[in-house]
Amino acid sequence: MEQRRRIGAYGVLGDADGRVLLARGSAGCPYPGVWQLPGGGLKHAEHPAAAVVREFAEETGLAVRVTGVRDAVADVATFRDAGVIVHTDRLVFDVEARGGELRPEPAGGSDELRWFTPDEAAGVPLMPFTAELLGLPVAPPAAGPAPGPAARARRSARHRPAPALRRVRAGHRPGRPGAADHDR
Numbered sequence: 001m002e003q004r005r006r007i008g009a010y011g012v013l014g015d016a017d018g019r020v021l022l023a024r025g026s027a028g029c030p031y032p033g034v035w036q037l038p039g040g041g042l043k044h045a046e047h048p049a050a051a052v053v054r055e056f057a058e059e060t061g062l063a064v065r066v067t068g069v070r071d072a073v074a075d076v077a078t079f080r081d082a083g084v085i086v087h088t089d090r091l092v093f094d095v096e097a098r099g100g101e102l103r104p105e106p107a108g109g110s111d112e113l114r115w116f117t118p119d120e121a122a123g124v125p126l127m128p129f130t131a132e133l134l135g136l137p138v139a140p141p142a143a144g145p146a147p148g149p150a151a152r153a154r155r156s157a158r159h160r161p162a163p164a165l166r167r168v169r170a171g172h173r174p175g176r177p178g179a180a181d182h183d184r
Helices: 048-060 128-133 163-171
Strands: 002-012 020-025 039-041 062-079 084-100 110-116
Touching (some): 002 048, 002 062, 020 048, 039 048, 048 062, 048 084, 048 110, 084 128
Antiparallel strands (some): 020 110
16 A cells, blocks of 8 residues: 655634534545544645644634644554555644634535534544544544554643654744744
8 A cells, every 4th residue: 555644734723612613524525524623734845833824714714823732643544445544643733713704615625613512522523633632532443554552653632742842842933944923
């Protein structure tokens, strides 16, 4: 099987009632009908924080500002019909809304948007990384590479970020190489 690597950026947007915004995959995405945090793949040379701001605007109609790094997770999915194994690294950010009007992107990746408490989210199909970040049980993958000590490098919300991730955060300041203004 062909092996591919993908990097994605996702955002956690909460409301005053302790709910989080989730997007349901549209018919044109790889997981139709499955709910996940808004976000998606990075474009070439795009900073992950810029990607989550762009993806939120595309998928939800909301302008957001990154307020922090929540987590870094990784997963592997096997698409037997396509003969592909995809390893996805996901950077998850905390974001706050700064404007816009909530609306789905049916022709793109999301056909419905909804606010969920973790208990409510437990009753709908969730992407495993979203379930894990919400503190919900995650079913083992139906197919994939055999598990091993390093086969699945997954960091969940119950762990502190790795030292390397803390260095990334500390290095992301205006005036430093690679820094950008993601507050717009």
